[in-house]
Amino acid sequence: MEALDTLIFSRIQFAANISFHILFPTITIALGWALLFFRVRFAQTGDIKWMNVYRLWVKVFALSFAMGVVSGITMSFQFGTNWPGFMETVGNIAGPLLAYEVLTAFFLEAAFIGIMLFGFSRVPGWLHILATFLVAFGTTVSAFWIIVLNSWMHTPQGFEMIDGVAHATDWFAIVFNPSMPYRFVHMLLASGLTVAFLLAGVSAFRWLLGDRAADLRATLKVGLCLGALLIPVQIYMGDMHGLNTLEHQPQKVAAMEGIWETGPHQPLLLFALPDAEARENRFEVGIPSVASLILTHHADGVVQGLNDFVAEDGTAMHPPVLPVFWSFRTMVGTGMAMLAVSWLSVFLMWKRRRLHPDPHAKRWFAAEGLPRPLIWLLVPMTFSGWVATLAGWYTTEIGRQPWLVQGVMTTEMAVADVPAPMVASTLAGYLVMYGLLLLAYISVIVYLARLAARGQDAPAYDMDHSGKAQVEALQPGE
Amino acid sequence: MLPDFANPADWLPWAFASLMGFSILVYVVLDGFDLGVGLLFPFADEAEKDRMIGSIGPFWDANETWLVLAVGLLLVAFPTAHGMILTALYVPVFIMLIGLILRGVAFEFRAKAHARHKRLWNCVFFAGSTLTALSQGFMLGLYVMGLQQTWATFLFAALTAAFLAVGYSFIGACWLIHKMEGGLQVKAVKWARDSLWGVILGIGAVSLATPLVSTRIFDRWLQFPDVFWLAPIPVISGLLVLWLWRMVRVMPYENDARSWQPFAVATALFALAYVGLAYSFYPYVVPDRLTIYEAAAAPESLLIILIGACVVVPIIAGYSVLAYVIFRGKATELRYD
Numbered sequence: 102m103e104a105l106d107t108l109i110f111s112r113i114q115f116a117a118n119i120s121f122h123i124l125f126p127t128i129t130i131a132l133g134w135a136l137l138f139f140r141v142r143f144a145q146t147g148d149i150k151w152m153n154v155y156r157l158w159v160k161v162f163a164l165s166f167a168m169g170v171v172s173g174i175t176m177s178f179q180f181g182t183n184w185p186g187f188m189e190t191v192g193n194i195a196g197p198l199l200a201y202e203v204l205t206a207f208f209l210e211a212a213f214i215g216i217m218l219f220g221f222s223r224v225p226g227w228l229h230i231l232a233t234f235l236v237a238f239g240t241t242v243s244a245f246w247i248i249v250l251n252s253w254m255h256t257p258q259g260f261e262m263i264d265g266v267a268h269a270t271d272w273f274a275i276v277f278n279p280s281m282p283y284r285f286v287h288m289l290l291a292s293g294l295t296v297a298f299l300l301a302g303v304s305a306f307r308w309l310l311g312d313r314a315a316d317l318r319a320t321l322k323v324g325l326c327l328g329a330l331l332i333p334v335q336i337y338m339g340d341m342h343g344l345n346t347l348e349h350q351p352q353k354v355a356a357m358e359g360i361w362e363t364g365p366h367q368p369l370l371l372f373a374l375p376d377a378e379a380r381e382n383r384f385e386v387g388i389p390s391v392a393s394l395i396l397t398h399h400a401d402g403v404v405q406g407l408n409d410f411v412a413e414d415g416t417a418m419h420p421p422v423l424p425v426f427w428s429f430r431t432m433v434g435t436g437m438a439m440l441a442v443s444w445l446s447v448f449l450m451w452k453r454r455r456l457h458p459d460p461h462a463k464r465w466f467a468a469e470g471l472p473r474p475l476i477w478l479l480v481p482m483t484f485s486g487w488v489a490t491l492a493g494w495y496t497t498e499i500g501r502q503p504w505l506v507q508g509v510m511t512t513e514m515a516v517a518d519v520p521a522p523m524v525a526s527t528l529a530g531y532l533v534m535y536g537l538l539l540l541a542y543i544s545v546i547v548y549l550a551r552l553a554a555r556g557q558d559a560p561a562y563d564m565d566h567s568g569k570a571q572v573e574a575l576q577p578g579e
Numbered sequence: 580m581l582p583d584f585a586n587p588a589d590w591l592p593w594a595f596a597s598l599m600g601f602s603i604l605v606y607v608v609l610d611g612f613d614l615g616v617g618l619l620f621p622f623a624d625e626a627e628k629d630r631m632i633g634s635i636g637p638f639w640d641a642n643e644t645w646l647v648l649a650v651g652l653l654l655v656a657f658p659t660a661h662g663m664i665l666t667a668l669y670v671p672v673f674i675m676l677i678g679l680i681l682r683g684v685a686f687e688f689r690a691k692a693h694a695r696h697k698r699l700w701n702c703v704f705f706a707g708s709t710l711t712a713l714s715q716g717f718m719l720g721l722y723v724m725g726l727q728q729t730w731a732t733f734l735f736a737a738l739t740a741a742f743l744a745v746g747y748s749f750i751g752a753c754w755l756i757h758k759m760e761g762g763l764q765v766k767a768v769k770w771a772r773d774s775l776w777g778v779i780l781g782i783g784a785v786s787l788a789t790p791l792v793s794t795r796i797f798d799r800w801l802q803f804p805d806v807f808w809l810a811p812i813p814v815i816s817g818l819l820v821l822w823l824w825r826m827v828r829v830m831p832y833e834n835d836a837r838s839w840q841p842f843a844v845a846t847a848l849f850a851l852a853y854v855g856l857a858y859s860f861y862p863y864v865v866p867d868r869l870t871i872y873e874a875a876a877a878p879e880s881l882l883i884i885l886i887g888a889c890v891v892v893p894i895i896a897g898y899s900v901l902a903y904v905i906f907r908g909k910a911t912e913l914r915y916d
Contacts, residue, residue, distance in 0.1 A: 164687045170640060171683035175676045177650055182669050185662025188654055193880040196655025200884045203644070203651045204891040211644040212898045215637030216905060223905055268877050517666050527673045534677060538684060545692050 106521035108513055111183045114528040116498075118175055120491055121535045125169030127490050130244050130289065131296035132162050133237030135323070136217075140233050144226060153316035157553050158300075161546060163218055166210070168542060175531075183524065186515035191267045191506055194260055194275055195250055202246035210239035241289070248288055252281035254506045255497070256349045267509065279349055283342040284497075290335040291493065294439060295486025297331060300324030301446075302483025303550050305476045308468070312554035313458075318468045322450065326466070328443035336436060340395075346497075347396055350507060352410040352419040353500035357429040358392050359385075359422060363409055365401040367392040375422035380408065420502045424495060432492035435485055442482060446475055484543075587882065592875035594885060595656035596864065598892075599649055604853050606645035608750065608846050613639045615751015617682060617708025618744060619770055620701060627763050628701060632686070634758040634910035639686065641899055643679070653864075656881060657874035660864040667726045668718050675714035682707030709744065716743030723789055723856075725866040738784060745777025750849065753841040756830060758910040764831055764838075771841060772827040778845075779820055782852045786813070789859050793867060796859045812855050819848045 136159055143151035177199070180188055188195060216224060216232035224232070259274030260267045269275060301324030307317045347354045355361075359370045359382050368387030375382050390400040397404065410419035453470030505512040582593040613635040623631055654661045665672055681703050689700035720736030721728070752774060755767035790797035800809060826841050862870045875881065 160691050164684075164691060166640075167683045167687040170643065171680040174643070174647055174679055177647060177654065178665060178672050178676055180654060181650075181661045181665030182672055185666060188658035188661055192655065192658035193877045196658065196876055197880050197883045197887075200651055200655045201887055203648050204887055204895070207647060208641065208644050208891075208895040208899075211640040212895070212902050214640055215902050219637050220905060266877075269880055269883075272883065517662070519666060519669055523669060527669075530673070530677065534680065538680070541684070541688060541692075545688060548693055549691060 107519060107524055108516045110521055110524040110528055111516050111519075112512065114524060114531065115179060115183065117528065117531055117535065118172065118179060119498075120494075121531075121539070122169065122172040122176055123490065123494060124487055124539075125165045125172065126240065126244060127292050127295045127486065128165040128299065129162060129169055130240045130292040132158065132165065132299075133233075133240045135296055135300070135327075136162060137230070137233045137237050138323075140230055144230060148315075150315035150319055153314070154320050157316070157549060158320075159218060160549060161299075163214070164542065164545060166214060168538065170211070183517050183519070184515045185517050186510070187505065190265065190510050190514070191260075194253065194267050194269050197269075197272075198246055198250040198253070198276075202243055206239045206243035206246065210236050210243065213239070244288060244292075245285060248285045249276050249278070249281055252284045253278045255284075255501055256280040257506055257509055262509070267506075280342075280345055283338065283345045287335070287338050287342050287493075290331055290338055291486065291490045293331045294328060294335060295484075295490060297324050297328035297443070298439065298479075298482050298485050301328060301443075302479050302481075302485075303546065305479035306483070306547075306550050307554040308476055309480065310551065310554040312556075314553075314556070317553070321468050321471075322466050325443055325446045325450065328439060329447040332436065332440045332443055336440070339433075339436070344396070346500075347404075350500065351405045352407060353425070353497070354396065355405055355407045355410070356420045356422045356425040356500055357496060358396075358404070359426045360392065360404055360406045361408055362406040363403065364406070365393060365403050366390045367396070367402075367404045369395065370426075373426065375426050377417075377422055418503065420500045425500045428492040428495035428499070432489050432496060435489035435492065438482070439485060439489070442475070442478060446471055446479070449475070587878045588875075589872070591878050591881040591885065592656070592871040593862075595652060595875070595881060596861070596871045598888060599652040599656065600853075600857050602645050602649040602652060604850060606642070606649055607853065608849055609638070609642035609645060611747045611849070612750045612754040612842070613642055614682075614708045614712050615747040615749065616755065617704055617751075618712060618748045619751055619755070620705040620708070622770065623763070623766070627766070630759065630763060630910055631755065632689070632704075634755065636686075637902060637906045639683075641902060643683070655884060656876055657864050657871060658876055660869050660871075660874040663865050663869065664722075664726070667728075668721060671714040671717045671721070675711050675718070678707045678710030678712075678714060680707070682711060712744040712747045713740040716740035719743060719785075722866065723785055724792055725868075735784075735788060739781065742777050742781030742784060745774050746781050746849075749774040749778050750842070750845045753845045756841050757838045760835065760909050764835075768827055768830045771823075775820075775823060775827060778823075778848065782816065782848075785852070785856065789856070793859075795867065799859065809858075812851055812858075816848060816851050816855075819844055819851070823848070 136155060139151050139155040139158065142148070143155060213232040213235045216229065217236050220232060221229055253275055256279045257267075258278050259271035260269050262268075300320050304317050304321035304324060307314075308321065343354065343357075356375075358367065359373045359375050360367050361380055361382070366389060368385075368389045369391035370382065370385060370387040372384060372386040373382035374384050393402040393404055394400050396402065407417075407419045407422065410417070412418050447466070449472065450466035450468060450470040454464050454467045456469035457464045457467035458469070501507060503511050503513070505515050583589045616631050616635050620628060620631070650661075653664070685700045685704035685707055689697050689704060692700060717736045717740040720739030721732060723739070724732035724735055749771055752767045752771035756764060756771060759767055790800055800806065823841060823844050826844070830841070831838060860866055862872065864871045864874050
């Protein structure tokens with residue numbers, strides 16, 4: 102019983118830590134590239150509005166980056182404190198991947214973020230742009246290595262087991278494991294969407310406060326257009342990822358779809374409460390054959406059910422169904438809301454582009470085209486990317502249970518022999534702190550948005566390099 | 580002492596132990612000074628706090644990365660030891676992580692949050708720095724005691740915790756002597772003077788305790804003829820302490836001359852103490868229980884990492900130096916312009 106409690110508390114603790122952690126890379130990966138875009142636009146046009154956009158969002162970036170770094174350090178220590186069996190069994194494979202993350206990406210970001218944040222008036226413009234690029238590049242490379250390891254845990258290959266320890270035989274196969282490309286692209290797009298709705302949501306909030314500044318209008322358009330562009334790609338990629346999962350982890354797809362019995366004509370369930378005890382769904386509402394159609398592209402395609410994944414002694418070797426089933430639906434539902442809101446917004450901004458306050462400028466979009474209810478709707482959508490990303494990760498990570506590394510080791514095998522009360526009390530400590538930090542993070546973003554809306558964030562430049570002449574020359578015209 | 584370089588299974592663990600030792604040393608010096616600045620926070624007024632933060636702002640992220648590299652190397656090169664050490668140090672690791680989180684976020688929040696919340700984030704910054712320094716000192720003490728957990732070892736660990744915190748304050752003060760001017764620089768000199776005793780007592784306590792706890796370490800240091808070629812370590816350390824003591828009594832020099840010297844000498848002192856410690860424990864990674872050879876991961880995996888490290892570490896060193904060069908000179912209040 103003791104060991105079981107430790108396992109459960111350790112799992113909750115790890116889930117809490119990784120859930121908290123992932124919120125911030127999800128923002129920094131794409132926000133880094135967005136900042137590069139803003140910075141380059143400023144260099145190209147000399148328009149001060151782009152610098153104002155940069156100055157506001159680089160603060161959000163710095164804050165998110167710090168939150169990501171400190172919670173990431175926590176993760177790297179927790180492998181040892183809570184899950185020593187993981188590195189002891191697959192350390193020969195996980196180790197180099199993690200080492201390469203630190204060596205190639207983490208140092209790059211950490212060294213250049215100082216220049217990116219505080220170097221604008223200390224270094225020439227090109228070096229500041231380069232630093233911005235390297236930080237964005239670093240966050241992406243960082244995501245790459247982490248996703249490689251995570252994907253390998255889902256679809257392991259390129260190794261052999263000797264005395265219960267994994268030894269690498271083919272690094273190319275390990276890095277380019279079957280689910281890696283799908284997962285990586287899916288994650289990058291998720292990050293892009295998160296940032297798109299964050300930009301749009303915060304800008305909508307400023308709009309509602311009465312702000313109509315040029316930088317706010319630009320961010321609103323960039324956010325909505327980015328969201329509208331990425332969401333169809335994401336839906337397509339998500340489908341591809343799902344098919345890949347069906348091939349390698351059919352039990353996960355069965356849990357996502359709530360399918361218990363193997364067979365053709367599987368329905369697409371719109372609502373159900375999967376019941377693990379009775380091994381069936383309660384209150385099932387579904388469209389006949391559609392799950393088969395989506396998954397196999399044939400209405401009578403056979404899809405494996407969860408009952409195929411029960412060991413001879415009756416132990417379920419499939420994930421818990423209810424959380425996987427519902428987190429998957431949460432992710433898809435949020436994605437659909439993103440699709441509807443971003444496309445409608447972009448369409449209206451294009452349709453009503455003549456409402457743009459500058460009648461002589463040829464504009465594609467006018468932020469004035471957005472009806473007020475839509476702007477109101479964008480505000481709660483600010484963190485919709487977080488919801489979808491978390492739901493997606495729960496789908497895939499809970500969906501891997503009871504395996505830690507699919508087919509190689511179970512989660513139970515990795516857990517540390519630490520007294521349960523100790524894990525429980527540190528868990529409580531983490532939860533309290535994460536709750537407070539999340540509150541502080543969101544309130545600072547609100548505060549920054551309010552400050553920007555009141556125009557109190559007005560630039561106070563004292564540059565002694567190339568930027569100076571540019572900004573001063575442009576300020577009278579602004 | 581040196582491994583057989585013809586046999587990968589022999590020199591790879593050694594190479595990784597050296598690399599890990601190097602990252603820990605760099606971490607202790609670099610994050611040491613920025614943690615130290617946090618520890619000195621309560622002694623400064625509001626305007627001074629902004630300048631102190633300004634002196635570490637562009638660097639702390641990169642400094643902390645050395646800790647990630649060190650624990651990463653422990654994790655990847657010595658997976659068994661990683662589990663043993665970290666589960667033994669479960670509680671202090673937890674406290675350190677809380678401290679690192681609090682400090683890291685306070686850093687960003689205090690610059691961006693509402694002015695009336697700034698005081699709160701200043702407190703959080705100090706608390707985070709203190710928790711981190713104390714827990715690291717506590718872990719050092721327990722490690723020196725062979726990870727034994729008794730009242731006596733806890734007491735010793737509590738002592739090293741206090742000494743390390745004061746030691747970090749000292750190197751932080753040395754950093755500020757270099758980065759500050761005027762009144763705050765004079766203050767920094769005073770802080771350095773007041774905290775030098777922590778460095779002396781800390782190095783002394785660990786040097787005395789280590790051979791007493793382990794007869795193996797005792798024999799290692801006090802055997803003939805080793806004692807002769809090891810003698811320079813304590814002798815030079817003593818000279819460096821004297822040098823530091825002289826400097827902090829009379830600094831700042833005229834025209835701010837050689838303001839970098841206390842920091843450089845303190846770094847050398849930390850490095851020497853560290854080499855002594857490493858010599859005591861080699862070849863063990865878990866004191867007297869597990870050697871680096873027993874704990875090492877598979878040679879083919881280590882080789883893969885080593886190739887990467889040989890290419891990347893010099894590059895990292897290069898651009899870290901670049902960052903320090905760009906932000907050289909006296910620190911001002913941080914601006915996001």
